[in-house]
Amino acid sequence: MRAERVRTFFKRHLLWVGFFAVTIPLISILVLQYWSLLKLEKTSTVAEKVWMKNYLADVSKEVKYFYHTSAEQVLNTPASALNAEDLQKARYLFGKCDVEEAKFLFVAVFNSGNDSQVLFYNPRDVKKSYSPTIDEARAVNVAVAPLKLLSQEGSALQSPGLSIDDHDPKNLVMLKPVTNEWRKVVGVTGMILDADYFKEVYLPRVVRSSLQKFFPDDAQQNVIVTVHDGSDHLVMSTQPVRGQNNVASTMLPYFMDLSLGIRSRHTTPEQWARWNFNVNLSLSILMAVAVMGGIILALRTASRAMKLSQMKTDFVSNVSHELRTPLSSIRVFGEFLKLGRVKEQEKIREYGEYIETESRRLTQLINNILDFSKIESDRKTYQFERSSVEEIIGATLKTFEVQLRQQNFSIRFEQSPAPLPPVLIDTDA
Secondary structure (H helix, E strand, C coil): CHHHHHHHHHHHCHHHHHHHHHHHHHHHHHHHHHHHHHHHHHHHHHHHHHHHHHHHHHHHHHHHHHHHHHHHHHHCCCHHHHHCCCCCCHHHCCCCCCCCCEEEEEEEEECCCCCEEEEEEECCEEEEECCCCHHHHHHHHHHHHHHHHHHHHCCECCCCCCEEECCCCCCCEEEEEEECCCCEEEEEEEEEECHHHHHHHHHHHHHHHHHHHHCCHHHHCCEEEEEECCCCCEEEECCCCCCCCCCEEEECCCCCCCEEEEEECCCCHHHHHHHHHHHHHHHHHHHHHHHHHHHHHHHHHHHHHHHHHHHHHHHHHHHHHHHHHHHHHHHHHHHHHHHCCCCCHHHHHHHHHHHHHHHHHHHHHHHHHHHHHHHHCCCCCCCCEEECHHHHHHHHHHHHHHHHHHCCCCCCCCCCCCCCCCEEECCCC
C-alpha cells in the first residue's frame, strides 16, 4: 500500500518532483560556483599584483645585468697595464672603445708613498682625455679614497669586484680595484654613469622590452609604467598618467634616487577581479536558469504526455460505456418489434422514434471518435450556430428516458416561464 501511494504521488506531482530534483542540485552547484569565484577573485588579485612585481623585478635585473656586464668588459684591466710608461695609451687599459652609458672613464694608479695619479678618458674615444668638472672630480676622489688607503697599508683585498659609490647621486661612480698577484691594490679603473642617458635612452628601452615579455599587446594598453625621482617628480611614463595609484614600485639598481612603479590605466587588479567575478557569476546563473527552463519544459511535456495517455484510457473506457447504452436500447426495442409484443401503432412509432434517436446518438459517438485525432492535434473545427437551450436539454433527457423508466425513474423537465435567448454553440459537440 505504501509503495502504491508513493507511486500515485509521483504520478500526480511529477512536474514538482522533477522541478525540485533539478533545482536542488543546480542551487548546490551555483553555491559552489559562487565560493569558487570568490576564491578566484582573491587569487586573481594577488596573481596580478605578483605579476606586476615580477615585471619590476625583471626590469631591475636587466638594468643591473647591463651595467654590471658593461663595466666588467670595460674596467677589466690587468695590473701590468698600470706599469706602462704612458697611461695615455688607453687602448691598453679599456677593452671597449664606445661606452654610451658613462660620462667618462678614469684610472687611478697608486705609487709608493702617498703619490697617486688619476687620469680621465672620453668614453666615446678612450684615446682622448676628458676634463671633469669639480663635482665629478670630487666624486671620483671620494670613491677612490678607501682603496688608496688600503693600498698604502699594503693590505690584501679579498674580493676585488665591482662596486658603486653613491655619495653624490648626480655622479654615480662605478669602480673596480686592480690588484697584483698578491691581491694588493695597485690602482682603480672606473666610470661615472651618465644619468641622462639612463633616463632618456636606456630605461625607456628596457621598460618597453620587458612590457612585451610580460603583457600581451592588448593588456599593455591597461598598464602604465612610471619613473619618479627622489622629489616625487615624474621622470618618464609609458602612457599619460591617470588617477590610479601604483600597484607596486621598486628602487632601481645603482640609480637609487629613481623609483620604478607600475599601475593600471583603467581598472585596478581588484576592480578587474570583481568585474570578472560578476561576469562569470552572471553567466553561471543564466546557464542554470536556461537549464532549469529546459528541464521544466521537458517535465511539463512528459507530464502532459502522461495526462494525455490517461485521458486516452479514460476516453476508451467512456466510449465503450457510451456505445453500450444506445446499442442496448436499439437491441431491446428491436426485439420488442421483432417478437410482435407491441401491437399499438402509437407504441410502434414511439419505439421507432427511440431507435432513430439512439441511432443518431450512436452516429454522433462514432463521429466524435473519428474526430479525436483532430482534437489531439488541435485541428478540430466546430460549427457554431444559434440554438435553443431548451431543445438541446429536452433531446438529451429524451435519450435517457427509456433507460430511466426501466429503472423506475421518472423525469420532469420544467422550462423557464420566459423563453431563454438563443446561444451560439455547436449542438453536436
